[in-house]
Amino acid sequence: MKFKPADVAPPELDMTPMIDIVFQLITFFMVINKFDQAEADERVTLPKDQLAVPPAVQRKDSFLLNFGYLRDQKGNLTNPEPFFFFADEQVPLAQVRQRLRQEAQFYQTIGTDMKEVVVEIRADADVKSGMVQELIQMCQEDGIGFQRFALKATQKMIE
Amino acid sequence: MKLRNRVGLGKIQLDMTPMIDVVFQLMIFFMCTLKVTEPEGDFDISMPLGAAAPSAVTEAELPPFKVRMIADAEGNLNALSFNGVNLGGGEQAFAKLNSEVFRAIHALKAIGPDQQEKQEVEIDPDYNLHYRNIISAIGSCSGRMGPNGIPVRYISKIKFAPRREP
Numbered sequence: 551m552k553f554k555p556a557d558v559a560p561p562e563l564d565m566t567p568m569i570d571i572v573f574q575l576i577t578f579f580m581v582i583n584k585f586d587q588a589e590a591d592e593r594v595t596l597p598k599d600q601l602a603v604p605p606a607v608q609r610k611d612s613f614l615l616n617f618g619y620l621r622d623q624k625g626n627l628t629n630p631e632p633f634f635f636f637a638d639e640q641v642p643l644a645q646v647r648q649r650l651r652q653e654a655q656f657y658q659t660i661g662t663d664m665k666e667v668v669v670e671i672r673a674d675a676d677v678k679s680g681m682v683q684e685l686i687q688m689c690q691e692d693g694i695g696f697q698r699f700a701l702k703a704t705q706k707m708i709e
Numbered sequence: 710m711k712l713r714n715r716v717g718l719g720k721i722q723l724d725m726t727p728m729i730d731v732v733f734q735l736m737i738f739f740m741c742t743l744k745v746t747e748p749e750g751d752f753d754i755s756m757p758l759g760a761a762a763p764s765a766v767t768e769a770e771l772p773p774f775k776v777r778m779i780a781d782a783e784g785n786l787n788a789l790s791f792n793g794v795n796l797g798g799g800e801q802a803f804a805k806l807n808s809e810v811f812r813a814i815h816a817l818k819a820i821g822p823d824q825q826e827k828q829e830v831e832i833d834p835d836y837n838l839h840y841r842n843i844i845s846a847i848g849s850c851s852g853r854m855g856p857n858g859i860p861v862r863y864i865s866k867i868k869f870a871p872r873r874e875p
Contacts (some may be wrong), residue, residue: 567727574731575738590749597841599848601860602750670751678784679843680836683872686756700751703844 590672591635594618597675602703611667612700613653615646617685618674632677643681647688654694664695672702752847755829755866771820773829773868774813776806776846780838789846800845807849810863825864833870 594616616635620628633640634649641649657667669689673682682701689696774792781787788795789802792813796805810830817824830850834843852862 567730570727571731571734574735578735578738596749597844598747599750599752599844600854601848601851602752602844603860604748604750668753673840675839675841675844676784677840678836678875679778679780679834679838679840680872680875682840682843683834683836683869686754686869687872690756697756699754699756701754701844701847702749702751703848705748705750 590614591616591618593621593635594672594674595676596672596702596704598704598706600706602705604705605700609668609670609700611657611662612670613667614670614672615685616672617643617677617682618672619676632674632681643684646685647691647694650689650694650696654696665697667696668698668700669696670700670702752844752851752867753865755868771817771824771828773831774810774850774864775870776830776832776850778832778834778838778842778846780835780842782837784837784839786838786842803845803849806846807853810850811853814863827866828864829866829868830864831868831870833873836873836875 595618617632618635619630619632620640622628631642633642634646636649654664657664671682671685686699688694689699775790777790777793778786779788779790785798786802787798789798789806790796791806791809794809796802796809814825814828817828832843832846832850834846847867850864850867852860852864855861
């Protein structure tokens with residue numbers, strides 16, 4: 551039996567759906583991403599309070615200090631001493647002065663008034679209060695000179 | 710002029726496939742990346758340089774409200790006092806503190822309309838007191854949550870007393 555060769559046109563790939571998806575995903579990422587909480591360390595369990603509301607105006611000059619404990623998967627402390635978490639590095643309170651000095655030098659170099667810089671402290675609920683006070687004192691030492699502080703807490707919803 | 714009959718204007722068929730693609734992709738993405746996080750807020754602490762030492766109080770400015778917090782050996786709140794008045798310990802102490810601060814600022818309004826804004830609170834905790842108690846005390850002094858979910862502010866100037874040794 552003889553078959554006629556069919557005229558097969560080359561398949562055209564319609565890119566429109568893929569472009570739709572890509573654009574939608576990009577838009578979605580841009581909208582939902584919370585860049586302001588990108589520096590928040592999950593190892594820090596913040597205390598809770600009803601009145602801990604996010605600031606109405608975004609702070610222009612601020613830097614975040616995560617201060618908490620190393621815990622195992624069950625939540626038990628693996629080290630009784632709290633640490634400052636800088637990316638993958640853990641720094642004890644006694645050695646954080648150098649970091650604060652570097653931050654202060656950065657703001658002084660770019661000409662920012664130190665009265666405008668806010669030190670945001672994300673301290674664990676179980677940290678000793680005296681250590682937070684010690685940190686604030688360090689921030690105010692000569693050569694550092696931070697004056698404004700914000701203590702972070704999780705907003706407790708009304709039951 | 711004679712126009713030819715236009716041919717080939719059939720019914721437009723709407724291809725739903727791309728839209729379904731998008732919806733499914735977004736749904737899967739939401740399911741995979743959904744991370745339930747509680748919103749974070751903060752409390753401003755006013756600690757200008759050189760203010761750590763107790764300063765002389767002029768007639769124009771009132772002394773700060775003093776909140777003393779005493780810890781037990783485990784770091785829990787053992788006793789809380791407001792301007793020398795003992796309010797007890799535990800969670801109830803913070804509710805009492807909130808009422809006391811409300812009463813105190815009510816009395817301030819009688820002195821002058823802007824006294825409430827000028828008034829400071831000085832928090833004086835034991836070294837080993839758990840930090841969560843500090844946040845509760847600051848929250849109690851800052852105000853209360855109104856019935857419509859809008860905070861009613863009491864005092865916004867909060868500072869720490871000089872640190873106590875461990």
